[in-house]
């Protein structure tokens with residue numbers, strides 16, 4: 001009786017996405033360059049890329065196939081940039097999960113017309129509408145005596 005051969009390990013799929021791997025939407029937007037019987041194709045898990053212009057097919061046998069993964073990865077990277085899921089572009093999905101951090105507006109010097117101060121804008125300060133100025137710096141610690 002012959003023994004079965006040793007088990008082998010082989011990478012047969014690459015994930016391509018604009019979103020970082022820990023993004024909650026990664027799986028929805030990821031494209032996969034996956035080994036097929038006759039080469040490498042690009043799939044979203046359901047359909048396959050049929051042409052270099054990015055038309056899709058559900059027919060496994062109509063899929064565009066590359067002899068090596070590199071050209072498929074390059075094409076998948078291009079398609080990943082313009083990927084849309086449920087009408088939401090990957091750019092919009094990224095912006096939703098990675099909102100831009102903005103610095104809060106700062107007050108002008110105390111006594112400035114509040115209408116000209118970005119931090120006072122919209123706060124309707126009391127008459128005479130003057131900016132209170134930036135918050136005071138913390139007091140210096142007293143020197144020991």
Ligand SMILES: [Zn+2]
Nearest residue numbers: 107117120131
């Ligand atoms: Zn102000």
